[in-house]
Amino acid sequence: xxxxxxxxxxxxxxAAPDLIADALAKLTQDPGALFExxxxxxxxxxxxxxxxxxxxxxCAAKEAKSVSLADLDKLTGDSANDxxxxxxxxxxxxxxxxxxxxxxxxxxxLAIIIRRHVIADQTTIHAAALWAAFTWFVDVVNVAPxxxxxxxxxxxxxxxxxxxxxxxxxxxxxxxxxxxAALFRALQLWQPTLLIDEVDAFLAxxxxxxxxxxxxxxxxxxxxxxxxxxxxxxxxxxxxxAKALCGIGKIADTLADRSIPLRLRRKTLGERTVKIRHxxxxxFAQLSSQLARFAxxxxxxVRLARPAEIEGLNDRANDCWEPLLAVAEIAGGEWPRLAxxxxxxxxxxxxxxxxxxxxxxxxxxxVFDDKRTSKLFSVDLLAxxxxxxxxxxxxxxxxxxxxxxxxxxxxxxxxxxxxxxxxGFDTKKGYSLDQFRDAFARYxxxxxxxxSVTPSQPNSHAACSDxxxxxxxxxxxxKKTLQPTSGAGCDGVTDKTPLPEKESASYPIFGGEV
Numbered sequence: 367x368x369x370x371x372x373x374x375x376x377x378x379x380x381a382a383p384d385l386i387a388d389a390l391a392k393l394t395q396d397p398g399a400l401f402e403x404x405x406x407x408x409x410x411x412x413x414x415x416x417x418x419x420x421x422x423x424x425c426a427a428k429e430a431k432s433v434s435l436a437d438l439d440k441l442t443g444d445s446a447n448d449x450x451x452x453x454x455x456x457x458x459x460x461x462x463x464x465x466x467x468x469x470x471x472x473x474x475x476l477a478i479i480i481r482r483h484v485i486a487d488q489t490t491i492h493a494a495a496l497w498a499a500f501t502w503f504v505d506v507v508n509v510a511p512x513x514x515x516x517x518x519x520x521x522x523x524x525x526x527x528x529x530x531x532x533x534x535x536x537x538x539x540x541x542x543x544x545x546x547a548a549l550f551r552a553l554q555l556w557q558p559t560l561l562i563d564e565v566d567a568f569l570a571x572x573x574x575x576x577x578x579x580x581x582x583x584x585x586x587x588x589x590x591x592x593x594x595x596x597x598x599x600x601x602x603x604x605x606x607x608a609k610a611l612c613g614i615g616k617i618a619d620t621l622a623d624r625s626i627p628l629r630l631r632r633k634t635l636g637e638r639t640v641k642i643r644h645x646x647x648x649x650f651a652q653l654s655s656q657l658a659r660f661a662x663x664x665x666x667x668v669r670l671a672r673p674a675e676i677e678g679l680n681d682r683a684n685d686c687w688e689p690l691l692a693v694a695e696i697a698g699g700e701w702p703r704l705a706x707x708x709x710x711x712x713x714x715x716x717x718x719x720x721x722x723x724x725x726x727x728x729x730x731x732x733v734f735d736d737k738r739t740s741k742l743f744s745v746d747l748l749a750x751x752x753x754x755x756x757x758x759x760x761x762x763x764x765x766x767x768x769x770x771x772x773x774x775x776x777x778x779x780x781x782x783x784x785x786x787x788x789x790g791f792d793t794k795k796g797y798s799l800d801q802f803r804d805a806f807a808r809y810x811x812x813x814x815x816x817x818s819v820t821p822s823q824p825n826s827h828a829a830c831s832d833x834x835x836x837x838x839x840x841x842x843x844x845k846k847t848l849q850p851t852s853g854a855g856c857d858g859v860t861d862k863t864p865l866p867e868k869e870s871a872s873y874p875i876f877g878g879e880v
Contacts, residue, residue, distance in 0.1 A: 409438075424438065424439075456556065457556075458654070460655060461655050462659050462662070463655040463656045465659075467656045467659050467660040469660055469664070469693075469696055469699075470698050470700065470701055472499070472657065473495050473496065473693075475653060475656075476495035476498055476499065476534060476653065477492060477495040479650070480494050480495060480530055483523070483526050483527070483529075483640055483641075483642050485522075486527075486628070487629070489707060489711040489712055490628050490630070490712065492701075492705065493705075493708045493709075493712060494530075494531065494628050496690040496693055496694060496701075497513045497531070497608075497626055497690060498657075499657060499693050499697075500693050501535040501536045501559045501608040502660070503669075503692075504536065504607060505557075506668055507668065507689040507692065508584060508689075509583065509584055509685050509686065510588075510608050510609070511583070511687070512579070512611055512621060512624050512625040513611070513626055514617060514622060514625035514626065514628060515528055515611065515613075515630065516612075516614070516615065516616070516627065516629055516630070517614060517629065517630040517632070521632055522630040523630050523632075523639070524563075524630055526642050527630060528563055528610060529642045533645075533647075534650065534653060534654060535559035535610075537556065537558045538558065539556065539560050540561040541561070541563070542562070542568075543564075543571075544575075546578060549605075550590055550605050553582065553603070553604065553606070554604045557606065558607060559608040559609070560609045560610070561609075562612065564613060565612060565613040566614055566615065576618055576621060577590070578605050579605075579611070580621065580624065581605050582605040582609060583624045588606035590603050619721065624686065625686065626687070664696050667696045668689075671696060673692055673694075673702075676706055678710060679710070687705070691705050723776060723779055723780070723809075725757075726751075726759075726777070727802070727806065727809055728810045729754065729757055729759070730751070731802065731806055733747055733750040740799045740800070741797070743787070743792070743794045743796040744773065744774070744796050747773070748767075748770055752767045780805040780809070782797065783801075784797055785797075
């Protein structure tokens with residue numbers, strides 16, 4: 367073919383310069399915007415059709431330090447195009463609802479469809495509906511709480527709820543097992559809503575995955591560094607995104623702390639549910655379409671929402687509920703109240719299962735209260751802890767009782783260390799009640815003042831005194847505690863050291879019924 371007849375090479379049309387500038391400005395403000403489809407499309411067009419402009423974009427991205435050049439090249443290359451084309455096969459196509467959606471009615475519809483398939487308390491149903499809606503706003507919020515689908519036993523509908531969430535969430539990616547190397551790559555490449563079934567078995571095999579899941583909780587820390595390629599180049603991977611974990615029993619504390627607990631229960635003979643495989647796919651398609659429209663219309667409102675924290679919840683629990691409360695407030699209706707009720711209920715139950723360290727503190731306090739003393743030798747404290755058959759301390763050391771060193775090590779985590787104390791004529795290593803007061807107040811009885819309260823004492827009179835007792839000199843430890851006498855009961859005062867029997871007889875009891 368001659369030069370005169372050759373067809374000239376015509377470059378593909380390139381996006382307008384203002385669109386490219388907008389894309390770069392968006393990347394500067396939010397590195398996660400690189401994963402948005404419209405931004406990637408613009409950058410790929412420029413890279414393919416205008417190499418000179420592409421070089422300037424790379425230079426600007428490098429100066430802005432918004433994203434590594436390795437990530438930029440990887441996501442705008444031909445292989446990234448192939449992956450993007452394959453996304454339509456991985457994630458279901460969602461058709462945008464044709465008209466604005468009432469948020470309160472949409473959330474109620476989500477609650478109804480969830481309730482149709484699983485048995486759970488209303489608070490769990492409401493939390494699950496809010497979490498499903500939150501996944502459509504994951505690119506505009508700063509916290510991504512994990513949905514922790516759990517139950518005490520098998521056949522409680524955990525996998526069913528996970529399946530319901532997979533049909534409602536944005537870009538769902540449901541897996542039963544995934545290697546850690548594939549996990550962080552999948553999160554960066556697709557930014558899916560990750561739904562992992564049988565997470566207890568999964569994390570037992572892949573402990574490294576727990577750190578990856580933890581890292582994706584907040585947007586500004588949602589990065590892990592891994593060595594890749596033949597030259598083992600350290601590369602940053604973005605692991606931001608919504609995640610749901612499903613398993614029996616309690617997950618690791620670090621994951622539970624970043625989770626919305628969705629607790630299910632086994633249905634009784636009178637309760638009925640619809641099997642998820644018999645569900646009408648058109649119903650879920652309609653709800654997904656409405657969720658997509660609701661998210662597009664309210665993205666900015668959710669991004670700017672600053673819901674008030676819930677009194678009584680710890681800081682991490684409030685962080686978990688922040689995006690869900692934002693969705694509830696924008697939806698309106700009864701949902702702001704329902705969301706807060708669910709948060710208090712679900713995380714209130716969570717507080718009934720304290721950490722092992724807090725449980726030890728509670729048992730130590732019980733020993734001090736039971737013995738009515740302000741000082742305890744280490745050996746006596748440990749003996750009292752081990753004597754409780756229902757506590758874990760009798761079998762703490764691989765079936766054997768907790769050792770003094772292990773007790774000292776656990777208490778030192780709270781800044782409590784043993785010292786030399788005196789009781790009667792004996793001097794040994796031990797602890798003073800004063801050492802525990804701050805820890806007691808912070809970790810097991812934050813709502814009550816520090817100090818032990820003497821239990822009700824039998825007495826021959828119907829009244830008792832609220833005056834502080836006169837104690838023995840500081841360098842002398844009481845030999846005996848106050849002995850009860852027969853008669854009506856009364857409550858003593860909060861006191862460091864109980865009255866010795868000899869002194870108690872010298873002081874009258876004043877009126878004032880307790």
